[in-house]
Amino acid sequence: MSGELKLVIFDVDGTLVDSEADIWLAMVRAFESAGLQPPPREAVAAIIGMSVDVAVARLVPEDDDALHRALACGYRNAYRDLRLRKGSAAMSPLFPGAREMLARFKADPWTLLGIATGKSRRGLNSLIEAHELEGMFVTTQVADDHPSKPHPSMIEACLAETGASRERTVMIGDTSFDMEMARAAGVRSIGVSWGIHAAQSLRADILVDRMEDLPAAVDALMRIDA
DSSP: OOSSOEEEEEOOBTTTBOOHHHHHHHHHHHHHHTTOOOOOHHHHHHHBTBOHHHHHHHHSOSSOHHHHHHHHHHHHHHHHHHHHHHOHHHHSOBOTTHHHHHHHHHTOTTEEEEEEOSSOHHHHHHHHHHTTOTTSOSEEEOGGGSOOTTSTHHHHHHHHHHOOOGGGEEEEESSHHHHHHHHHHTOEEEEETTSSSOGGGOOOSEEESSGGGHHHHHHHHHHHTO
């Protein structure tokens, strides 16, 4: 992995960490605290990756802003309580091979790493600290500062902060929102099959089944524009 500067942007939930179970549990508690029947687990899985406010509005499509705000607040409180009780590392463990894969990218002086996630800044910082990933990512974009995926704002900010070109940038994620965001921003995409959305729904430029194959997949996309 050498040559011109390239930027590799990662989603977090379902791509780097296995967090689906506790996202589901926090959403269940949010609905229960609002006196509502929780949605099916597959419905919650379908909105993982979106910002919380957009996600709860998708789960409860009725035009009730007060209810949406209450559910979003309830979810954030429940997720925070789970994080404080279990710890970020136990709550959202890295997928096997993720640390080694990131280290391979980081070892290449021509590769910059970034994050584009629906998490809050507090949640992402807690996760990075818990997994001792400080200094791994040169740009980190979170839901606090941007419209929800699939709006391209997060990728646009990554490009602006790093100076990378669209032709040398790749978005890696596990949801259709990640892939749609990449297309909207005009960058390449790699879908991973171990995450939350069904692999066949991703419509990625490349689909990867193994964590260790991500560096080679990025290089393959870079050669397309060489």
